[in-house]
Amino acid sequence: MSDFTSDFWHYYVAGLTLISILACLVLLWISGTTKVKARDDNTTGHIWDEDLREMNNPLPKWWVYLFIITVVFGLIYGLLYPMFGSKQGLLGWSQTGQYQTEKQRNLDAVAPLFAAFSEMEVEQLARDPAAMAIGSRLYMNFCAQCHAADARGSRSFPNLTNNDWMWGGDPEAIAYTITNGRMGVMPPMAAAVGGPNEVLNLAHYVLSLSGSPHDTVRAAQGRGSWASCAACHGSDGTGNTAMGAPNLTDNYWLHGWGVDAVVRAINEGIVNVMPGQSHLLNEQQIHVLTAYVWSLNNSTSN
Ligand code: HEC
Ligand code: HEC
Known part of the structure; x- marks a missing residue:
């Protein structure tokens, strides 16, 4: 599975990996065949720290073999595991697969507990x-x-x-x-209520339901508009679990407390999702x- 939108990166990764491995071989071949002009005493003439001379000896055999083994190991590894871009390895191993297997193993281990x-x-x-x-x-x-x-x-x-x-x-x-x-879902209700003044009056009425601080005169004037809310929040404002309309008579405010929050709810409506x-x-x-x-x-x- 891939999160990329085009195949380019698969080829890019696969190409880069393969080129790096082949480049190792090329490097080894070049260093094995290049002739270095050595002096009679088999030094190259490079001297460091006054008396440290570079000899012209071949690479040690064990080092060359180790190098080759590494390259062969890399190639075999790449065939077995998904090393070349999105290509699956011969073993069919993947990170997601391993995660799923381990997850399942844990689920199996606790299965008797959960069954009980x-x-x-x-x-x-x-x-x-x-x-x-x-x-x-x-x-x-x-x-x-x-x-x-x-x-x-x-x-x-x-x-x-x-x-x-x-x-x-x-x-x-x-x-x-x-x-x-x-x-x-609460739809925007301002149109059903009237102008900003009516909305404000209604908001004070809503606050009065829970005994929250409110303007009693406005609340009395707003009472008449409650009809447009009652269908969901109930005629007494205690809500309705069938449509998830909250109880407005308690003092728990999910979307903010106070007259501004209620006015905003009426004007803009609310959509709130639990996945x-x-x-x-x-x-x-x-x-x-x-x-x-x-x-x-x-x-x-x-
Ligand atoms: C179609 C149904 C419906 C109608 C009509 C409706 N509401 Fe709501 N109301 C909801 C729902 C559902 C929520 C909860 C949204 C959520 O968080 O899921 C809500 C939330 C609210 C809140 C926020 C409560 C809190 O705890 O923060 C207020 C305030 C509110 N409504 C006031 C009103 C008023 C005033 C009216 C009338 C103008 C009204 N509603 C009409 C369905 C409705
Ligand atoms: C991505 C955020 C998110 C996650 C994760 C989430 N929830 Fe929720 N949950 C919400 C929101 C938002 C609501 C309110 C929905 C609404 O307004 O109707 C909610 C509502 C609920 C409710 C209903 C509350 C009520 O008043 O009826 C319960 C119960 C609940 N969640 C339990 C859980 C549990 C248990 C989990 C973990 C398995 C969980 N939730 C994970 C966001 C989330």
Whole structure:
């Protein structure tokens, strides 16, 4: 497999490798056949450090043989392994192949463990220290880059520890999220709401839902516009896991806190994607990860 868009670099690498090996032979041949004018005492006349004279002796045999062995070794190595550009070696070895083999070997080694885990319910797994240790390592490998090492997330990357779910926090919903990913879409809503003044009023109403600081007069005026939001966020603003619309009555703000952030959400809309992980993790690993994420939100002390 190649990441290059044209074949040029394969020929370039293959050519360079072959030329280097052949150049070694040529060098050896030239140095073996060139006649050097020597003096009667078999020195070349080159003198260093006052009395260090260069003799005109042939290369030592062992050195020449070593040189030839190296060249032959290089050629054989190049035939067996993928040394010439993208050409596969006779052994069929590749880095990706070796990686896959080692990965499979590790998976095989832990297979009995995972087989036992997959028999267990998520609630049971969450109480199993061995399973949670594995879950935490899987989390660090596959999830921490987005949801942070402590799983508390950051702007636009949800906190997975606060039991506040856009898509649902029961084991089925979590497993579905990890396997297939999620795409949260809120369309720009300003046109449905009215002008900037109406948008601002509505934003204050939204803030009032969570008891956040807001202008009560504007909030009262904005109440009427809530109808255009209710379809997704619910008439009481507590959200809807069927479309990933967040609860706006709690004080967790994924996309920023305050009137500016809400106005921006209304004007510009939001698109937020969690990529599915099924190409990276198998079903059993996802089962353990589901239990791990679930355990972050549910007391497991009994
Ligand atoms: C490339 C970044 C990225 C990676 C990697 C990632 N996530 Fe996410 N995840 C997101 C984003 C962004 C969202 C929010 C999606 C949305 O707004 O609907 C999300 C949402 C979620 C949710 C749903 C939260 C809710 O409120 O319903 C869960 C659960 C979750 N991720 C778990 C995981 C787990 C477990 C992993 C590791 C296997 C993982 N994520 C890997 C970016 C990522
Ligand atoms: C079509 C469904 C839909 C409609 C209609 C909709 N929203 Fe949303 N809204 C969403 C979704 C989905 C998200 C979460 C985006 C994400 O992060 O995945 C969201 C996120 C938000 C957020 C960010 C919440 C946070 O935690 O940062 C705010 C604020 C918000 N909506 C306000 C509104 C208001 C006000 C209206 C009415 C004008 C509205 N929404 C209408 C679907 C909708």
